[in-house]
Amino acid sequence: LDIEAMVDRLTGGDPRTLARALSLVENRAPEVKELVSRLFSRERSAAMVGLTGPPGAGKSTLADTLAGMARESGRTVAILAIDPTSPLTGGALLGDRARMDAASRDPSIFVRSMASRGHVGGLASAAFEALILLEASGKDFILVETVGAGQDEVEVASAVDVTVLVLAPGLGDEVQAAKAGILEVADVLVVNKADRDGADELAADLHAVAGTRPVERTVATTGAGVDALYAAIAGLEPRRNRFMEVWLWDVIQTKVRERISESALREVLKRLEARELTPYEAAEELLDGES
Amino acid sequence: LDIEAMVDRLTGGDPRTLARALSLVENRAPEVKELVSRLFSRERSAAMVGLTGPPGAGKSTLADTLAGMARESGRTVAILAIDPTSPLTGGALLGDRARMDAASRDPSIFVRSMASRGHVGGLASAAFEALILLEASGKDFILVETVGAGQDEVEVASAVDVTVLVLAPGLGDEVQAAKAGILEVADVLVVNKADRDGADELAADLHAVAGTRPVERTVATTGAGVDALYAAIAGLEPRRNRFMEVWLWDVIQTKVRERISESALREVLKRLEARELTPYEAAEELLDGES
Numbered sequence: 246l247d248i249e250a251m252v253d254r255l256t257g258g259d260p261r262t263l264a265r266a267l268s269l270v271e272n273r274a275p276e277v278k279e280l281v282s283r284l285f286s287r288e289r290s291a292a293m294v295g296l297t298g299p300p301g302a303g304k305s306t307l308a309d310t311l312a313g314m315a316r317e318s319g320r321t322v323a324i325l326a327i328d329p330t331s332p333l334t335g336g337a338l339l340g341d342r343a344r345m346d347a348a349s350r351d352p353s354i355f356v357r358s359m360a361s362r363g364h365v366g367g368l369a370s371a372a373f374e375a376l377i378l379l380e381a382s383g384k385d386f387i388l389v390e391t392v393g394a395g396q397d398e399v400e401v402a403s404a405v406d407v408t409v410l411v412l413a414p415g416l417g418d419e420v421q422a423a424k425a426g427i428l429e430v431a432d433v434l435v436v437n438k439a440d441r442d443g444a445d446e447l448a449a450d451l452h453a454v455a456g457t458r459p460v461e462r463t464v465a466t467t468g469a470g471v472d473a474l475y476a477a478i479a480g481l482e483p484r485r486n487r488f489m490e491v492w493l494w495d496v497i498q499t500k501v502r503e504r505i506s507e508s509a510l511r512e513v514l515k516r517l518e519a520r521e522l523t524p525y526e527a528a529e530e531l532l533d534g535e536s
Numbered sequence: 537l538d539i540e541a542m543v544d545r546l547t548g549g550d551p552r553t554l555a556r557a558l559s560l561v562e563n564r565a566p567e568v569k570e571l572v573s574r575l576f577s578r579e580r581s582a583a584m585v586g587l588t589g590p591p592g593a594g595k596s597t598l599a600d601t602l603a604g605m606a607r608e609s610g611r612t613v614a615i616l617a618i619d620p621t622s623p624l625t626g627g628a629l630l631g632d633r634a635r636m637d638a639a640s641r642d643p644s645i646f647v648r649s650m651a652s653r654g655h656v657g658g659l660a661s662a663a664f665e666a667l668i669l670l671e672a673s674g675k676d677f678i679l680v681e682t683v684g685a686g687q688d689e690v691e692v693a694s695a696v697d698v699t700v701l702v703l704a705p706g707l708g709d710e711v712q713a714a715k716a717g718i719l720e721v722a723d724v725l726v727v728n729k730a731d732r733d734g735a736d737e738l739a740a741d742l743h744a745v746a747g748t749r750p751v752e753r754t755v756a757t758t759g760a761g762v763d764a765l766y767a768a769i770a771g772l773e774p775r776r777n778r779f780m781e782v783w784l785w786d787v788i789q790t791k792v793r794e795r796i797s798e799s800a801l802r803e804v805l806k807r808l809e810a811r812e813l814t815p816y817e818a819a820e821e822l823l824d825g826e827s
Contacts, residue, residue: 282814489808489815496819500793517780523573528787
């Protein structure tokens with residue numbers, strides 16, 4: 246793998262190189278570190294918007310409509326969807342351009358699903374590495390869509406410039422409860438499917454907790470209200486302070502694992518199982534025994 | 537706080553002491569480490585069953601019905617519900633005995649909601665510490681219910697003896713997609729709300745991926761099929777090998793954070809923001825600079 250050539254083609258905006266580089270990130274290839282390091286020192290340029298919320302809220306359709314608007318205003322656009330994945334079903338469950346209408350009409354919108362492989366650690370790194378690659382390839386408006394409300398996904402969605410929480414009426418109380426955790430970190434609250442029964446109640450609930458944050462009503466399938474949402478996003482002061490911190494902890498966690506040998510881990514786990522030492526003692530032993 | 541007295545009362549089965557100890561765990565009180573260490577060296581005795589699946593699948597009702605069955609067969613029972621929580625709404629969203637019918641009729645079933653506070657790390661530790669406390673207090677059948685399908689929650693649900701994945705028809709494709717990640721680690725697959733339209737299709741889908749694992753059909757609200765599920769759970773060989781490993785990594789992660797000084801972190805983050813060093817370099821620096 247010629248990293249030098251890849252950097253050149255990627256910064257030149259070649260979509261095939263970008264796609265190939267993102268596959269390396271997704272597969273946690275060892276070359277990623279060098280590639281990202283080479284691209285990392287460039288000046289930051291892209292606006293990164295996170296869309297999150299429960300399944301069924303219509304995040305993909307909303308991302309697509311927002312992407313179309315960004316294109317119309319002359320921006321270069323990418324959508325990165327972090328998907329839950331299953332080895333049994335073989336890869337990302339949502340196709341790269343599934344249900345993406347604007348994206349399928351406009352091939353200059355770069356759309357990519359990336360599987361979150363379910364092991365602890367690595368999701369944040371993979372997502373942030375992908376964002377650095379997208380930015381380096383010249384995209385200046387990047388939408389990051391996270392399915393579900395897992396802790397790591399919330400971390401990623403809340404670590405970008407602007408975080409949009411997408412809810413919809415009729416998903417049930419328990420589903421709405423899944424918004425907890427992300428509600429605090431969201432910059433914009435959205436009632437999507439706002440033409441449905443229950444939209445007024447949901448909007449009222451959100452207004453009650455929104456404080457000074459905007460609450461937008463959208464119908465992503467028709468585009469209604471999405472222009473106001475786009476304007477609300479554009480009007481916000483971007484914050485990126487959490488980006489580096491979340492990424493850094495993820496890298497630290499991965500490094501700590503790499504430094505602990507498999508044999509030391511197995512030995513300690515055996516004694517833990519036998520309850521000969523506590524997890525607190527075991528952790529000290531592994532950390533202090535690290536080379 | 538008199539740890540000695542707490543250990544005595546807790547191992548004596550006093551529910552108020554147990555409740556108080558669980559609050560210490562939930563609030564990450566510094567005394568927890570000593571308390572859990574004191575109780576940890578006891579022989580393991582409880583069967584721990586994880587119930588997980590998307591919101592709306594009926595996990596709480598199913599946990600309640602299973603708990604009632606375990607009581608009838610003379611076991612001492614606890615239900616631990618790991619809830620997403622929001623500072624804005626103030627605490628766990630599901631009440632301790634909300635919608636729990638058997639539990640409200642039988643006060644000997646210990647029911648506890650525990651908030652997952654949304655910060656990375658600590659969720660697994662809190663859950664496992666709570667399980668050790670429940671076990672030490674004499675519970676021999678413990679149901680752990682996790683709301684949603686977040687990575688940490690999946691970790692916890694899959695780290696106990698038996699993992700039950702609860703799905704239901706009509707939650708939509710995207711919701712079912714949330715099962716990804718947990719599908720591989722589930723020991724028993726359940727189609728709850730099996731009297732609804734779409735149950736046959738969902739059961740067929742699950743059978744297609746289940747391999748030799750049982751697929752049970754239940755209607756938790758009426759109890760239909762829950763006896764067969766209870767028997768399926770009881771008939772499985774418990775595995776607890778992942779319990780200690782997941783807990784250990786969580787403790788290690790917490791310890792690594794404690795060892796990195798706030799000032800060193802701030803300094804490194806400033807240089808990261810300025811892109812003067814990469815996250816990989818920053819991680820090395822912080823880990824090697826630790827005392």
